[in-house]
Amino acid sequence: MMSALQLNPDDLASFDTVYRQVQKRAEHNLPDKIVDLKKLTYLKSGNVYVPGLGVLEMNRWSKMQISNALGIDWDKWFRHASDQEVQEEILRRLNRSPQVYMVRSRRHFKAKAGSDGVLRAFLTPTYEAIDDVRVFDRMKAGFKDRLADMRFIKKRTQETDKSSHFTLITGDVFDGADPKADGKAGDPIYFGIKIRNSETGFSALTADDFTIRVRCLNGLISWLRNDRLMYRRHRHISDDDIDGMLTHMFGIIPAHQDQIKAQWAAARSVAFQSHEDAKAAIDRFLDRRKFPKKVIEAARVAYDQEPNPTGIGVLNAITAAARDITGDVDRRQDLEQAAGRYLMTLRG
Numbered sequence: 001m002m003s004a005l006q007l008n009p010d011d012l013a014s015f016d017t018v019y020r021q022v023q024k025r026a027e028h029n030l031p032d033k034i035v036d037l038k039k040l041t042y043l044k045s046g047n048v049y050v051p052g053l054g055v056l057e058m059n060r061w062s063k064m065q066i067s068n069a070l071g072i073d074w075d076k077w078f079r080h081a082s083d084q085e086v087q088e089e090i091l092r093r094l095n096r097s098p099q100v101y102m103v104r105s106r107r108h109f110k111a112k113a114g115s116d117g118v119l120r121a122f123l124t125p126t127y128e129a130i131d132d133v134r135v136f137d138r139m140k141a142g143f144k145d146r147l148a149d150m151r152f153i154k155k156r157t158q159e160t161d162k163s164s165h166f167t168l169i170t171g172d173v174f175d176g177a178d179p180k181a182d183g184k185a186g187d188p189i190y191f192g193i194k195i196r197n198s199e200t201g202f203s204a205l206t207a208d209d210f211t212i213r214v215r216c217l218n219g220l221i222s223w224l225r226n227d228r229l230m231y232r233r234h235r236h237i238s239d240d241d242i243d244g245m246l247t248h249m250f251g252i253i254p255a256h257q258d259q260i261k262a263q264w265a266a267a268r269s270v271a272f273q274s275h276e277d278a279k280a281a282i283d284r285f286l287d288r289r290k291f292p293k294k295v296i297e298a299a300r301v302a303y304d305q306e307p308n309p310t311g312i313g314v315l316n317a318i319t320a321a322a323r324d325i326t327g328d329v330d331r332r333q334d335l336e337q338a339a340g341r342y343l344m345t346l347r348g
Contacts, residue, residue: 012151015144018166019136025159026133030105030117034125037069037097042090044083047115054116056105061161061200065122069099100125104200120161121200128236129199132164138242146250153192153212156219158329162202165329166195167210167219170253174261176213176312188214189264191257193229193249194221196333203330205232207249208337209256216306218319221333222340224259227252260343267346270311278309282317289338295321311346315339 033052041049047057058066067074070093078086102125107117123129139147149171156167169192177186194210196203207230209222229249272278279300286296302320303313322335 011154012169013154013157014151015139015147018152018157019140022132022136025106026131028107028109028117029131030107033103033105035101035103037094037099037101040094042087042094044087045114046083046086048119050103050105050119053103053105055114056103056117056119057112057115058119059161061202062119062121065201069101069122070094070097102127104129123201127201127234129234130197130205130232130237130242131199132166132197134239135195135197135205135242138239138246142243143246143250150193156194160329162200163196163198163330165333166197167212168193168195169210169212172257174257174264176264190214191253191260193253194219194333194336195230196330198234201234204234206230208340209253209260211260213316213319216316216320216323218316218323219336220315220319220339220343221336222256222260222263222343223337224256224344227256229253229256263343263346264312267311267315267343270346272309272313275303275307275309278307278313278317279303281314285314285342286318286338289341291335291338295335298324311343315343318342 030053033050035050035052039051043049043055047055049055063074070090072089072093077089081089101122103119104121104123105117105119108115147168150168151171153167153169156165158165169190172191173188174191175186176189189211192210192212193207195205195207197205206228208228209224210219211222212219229252230245232245272281282299282303283296286299298321299317302324303317306316306320307313308316318339319336322332322339325332325335
């Protein structure tokens with residue numbers, strides 16, 4: 001194993017550092033509240049008064065959820081409406097609604113005029129979230145020694161309105177220029193783990209194999225024979241079962257890493273007749289997966305910046321396009337997962 005600190009230490013954080021950040025967020029969470037929608041008060045300011053919780057500011061995710069619940073297209077319907085008109089329409093629909101939801105919310109980290117916190121989600125009353133802090137509690141309790149040498153990549157460890165992302169590098173590294181060789185002389189690529197969770201109903205709790213290329217910081221999420229490191233929908237689960245999932249995750253990582261290195265070697269032996277053929281492969285693969293034209297074009301531009309008519313060249317182009325996505329971590333993950341699927345399709 002090679003030290004993760006061979007990457008820039010300023011870009012990395014220890015488990016304990018990230019754990020404290022997760023704990024701080026959890027400490028600001030307000031109690032979950034089951035409410036009748038008709039008892040909510042939509043204010044002209046755009047905030048919502050929730051009995052027992054106070055005045056809460058909706059984010060983009062919770063606004064989309066309540067829009068779906070009320071049967072409206074918020075941005076389209078209210079594009080030219082006044083605050084008064086929006087309030088009247090929302091109140092009318094709330095008052096007529098028979099629906100009951102669980103509200104998840106959080107106090108502001110700093111006091112803010114006009115609201116007491118953020119309304120994070122409208123969820124079904126039976127929803128049982130597996131919160132980030134609970135996962136980290138179990139990691140701390142049973143796997144502290146395993147995590148001691150691992151580091152989180154700061155720019156890839158963040159929370160959005162709808163999901164949270166934690167990206168670790170394990171310290172294990174291979175040479176992308178020669179995957180059968182040990183070391184990092186040619187094209188060092190670090191192995192890692194990508195954990196995604198959602199406390200607000202967007203996604204399941206997942207963990208996948210992750211690699212990051214040091215030369216350009218391209219990331220790739222690998223799915224091996226549908227054997228993900230971890231996958232759990234949000235429903236009741238005991239601490240023992242969480243421990244079991246984490247034990248499974250850490251236990252299968254070495255075998256997965258061997259498979260990824262073998263697949264990387266196979267990708268290097270896949271040769272295209274020309275650069276245009278390689279870019280055509282990019283077009284076909286991303287188009288079949290319904291990525292928009294601007295993403296496909298970004299991957300083509302990335303290929304031109306580092307032309308390499310092999311499977312690795314196509315792979316690097318897709319991951320470079322993903323790396324450059326800003327402002328939408330989940331969309332970046334979708335493209336990095338697609339790159340991982342591309343890698344798995346290649347045969348030398």
